[in-house]
Amino acid sequence: MIKSILQLLRRDVTRGVFGTILLKVGSGALAFALFSLAARTMSPDGFGIFATWLSIAQIASVVGLVGQESLLVRFLNEYQVDNRPDLTKGVLLSSLKISAVAMVIAIGAVALVAKMRGDWWLLILAVSAYTAVNAGLMLGSQVARSLVSILMGEGNREFFWRVSVVLFLLVVMTGHRLLDPAELIAVMTIAMSVGLGAQIVAVARALPDFRGTAATSETSRWRSSALHFWVASILEAANQYFDVILVYWMLDPTTAGIYFAASRLANIFAMLSAALYSFGARRLPSLYFSKNHQEFERTLRLMAEVTALSVVGGLLLIWIGGPHLLNLFGPHFAAQHWVLIVLAIGTAFQAAGGPSAAILQLTGHERIYVPVVAANVALRLIGFLVLIPWLGVLGAAISATVSLALATIALNILCRRRTGVDPSILTLLRFSAWKRGPYRVRAAEPGE
Template sequence: MIKSILQLMRRDVTRGVVGTILLKVGSGALAFALFSLAARTMSPDGFGIFATWLSVAQIAAVVGLVGQESLLVRFLNEYQVGDRPDLTKGVLLSSFKITSIAMLIVIAGIAIAANMRGDGWLLILAVSAYTAANAGVMLGSQIARSLVSILTGEGNREFFWRVIVVLFLLAMLLGHRQLDPAELMAVMTIAISVGLVAQIVSIARVLPDLRGTPARSETSRWRSSALHFWLASILEAANQYFDVILVYWMLDPVTAGIYFAASRLANIFAMLSAALYTFGARRLPSLYFSKNHQEFERTLQLMAEVTALCVVAGLAMIWIGGPYLLNLFGPHFTAQHSVLIVLAIGTAIQAAGGPSAAILQLTGHERIYVPVVAANVALRLVGFLILIPWLGVLGAAISATVSLALATIALNVLCRRRTGVDPSILVLLRFSALKRRNYAVRGADSSD
């Protein structure tokens, strides 16, 4: 077994997947440190309000991007393979224009809604600024990932800026200073803006000189794809963050903070899914559009092997170490170990399903992806309305897990039917069966 693992790690694709996963795990560890320290430096109500507004800001950033971040991944790869700098310039200019206008509208909406709720102007300003900066770094990471590297794109989006915030929170904790949500949102905005500037500089250095290149447009293709990408992105963001808002609305800020903490811990598997998407979004489109089917399937197989190892290890860690991890947020979080386990099962199933969503979206089948995610959100909402009054926060976790598992199964079935590719870890069973069959054939031939 050890020999097989060592052989696996020597493969170039495996190293790329593992490197991406390590980046995501490091980012997740920093996010965990950030949120646990925030819980320690805030009152229970304050942390619940912070978690809720952070969830609102994340969804708002996705709404304001209007699907342009996914559209750039889709078309920058295609135009690079096809050597079309005119269309590359056209899609970049179009995306910048659309997102700038949309973000102004979204930020205005946040400010109006917060003012109607009676929130202070400092919190309104902090949430609005964070939404804009977060949207900018999300868009920049997609361009940097395609043109520079995964480290530049994802590192500045999820890793480096969190180091600054964690150090700040450590200083506040050691100084026995209690923060309010507006202060932490402001610090996060400043830190993430540093990452955005680093992305802009790195992209400017590698971007081809397009000043003399006339921009060409494929408006109808971009509009059609962007609409489906936008709907999918909104629904995905709702899957991740709308739960906290609903728990806040149906229960109270303290419970919302508890659910937020448990869901962030369960996201160890969501980090794996995000890492697979990040790696797949950089490697799979170019293989698909260049019709390199053998390498395409080889990449998926190796991704499945790494995923299987990570899922088993992650479930063991949540089962054994969950109470200790929850205690880092505060003693009253520890009692929710069952909620954490239920949420972890759902995200583990999603990770085991592989990058089916990425494959469907990046190979031109984004239209069928949207109804599945919409059904997932609707089912989760119905489950919340039924189970939360009955089981409280555990009911929310059960609803989230069931809806996520059903959506994962549906996406994998669609992916196999539309693309002929099985992205889940079940593909390993097929390869294992083929190997046994080949060995049996070779044995029969040698006996003859």
């Protein structure tokens, strides 16, 4: 077994996957440190308010990008393989213009809601600035990941800026001062701005000289794809952040903070899914558009092997060390171990399902992806309305896990039927299928 694991680690794709996972795990560890320190430097209600407004800002960032971050992943790789600098320039300019206008509208809506609630002007300003910078990082990371490296894209989006914020919180904690939510959001925004600046410089250096290239457009293709990507992105953001807002609305700020902490810990598996997506989004599109089916299938299988090892290790960590991890947020968090376990089961199930969503969107089947995610959100909302009055925060966790598991199953069935690819860890059990012959990735037919 040890020999097999060592052989697995020597493979180039495996090293790439593990490197991306380590980056995500490091980012997750810093996020955990950030949120646990924030919980200890704020009042229970203050941390709940911070978590709720952070969730609102994340959703607003996704809404304001209008699907352009996913659109760039889809078309930058295609145009690079086809050697079309004119279309590369066109899609970059188009995405920047559209997202800039839409973000102004989204930020205005967030500020208006905050003002109607009677929130302090400093909180409104901090949340608005955070929304804008976060959206810039989300868009910039997609471009940097495609043109520069995963480290430049994901590192500046999720890793480097958190180091300075964690150091700031450590200083605050040693001074025994309570933070206001607006103060922490402002500090996070400043730190993220540095990372955004680094991305802009790196991308500008990596781009070819477009001065002599006339930008051309495929407006109808871009508009159609962007609409589906936008709806999917909003639904995915709702899956990840809307829970905290609902718990805040149906229960209280303190409970919202508890649910936020438990969901961030359970996101150890969501980090795995995000790492696989980040690696796949950089490697799989070029293999797909260059029709390198053998390497495409080899990459998927090695991703499944890494996923299986990570899911088992993560579940053991949550089961054994969960109470100790929750206690780092504060004594009243540690009593919610079962909430953490239930949430972790759902995110582990999603991670084990593999990058089915990415494959469906990559091969042109994004239209069937959107209804599944929409059904997931609707089912989760119904579960919240039914279970929270009965079971409290545990009911919210059960609803989230059940809806996530059903959506994962549906996406994997659709992925196998529409593309011929099984991206889940179950593919490791089908030795005979791989011996008989590799899968063949099938793109969407016109009108499908």
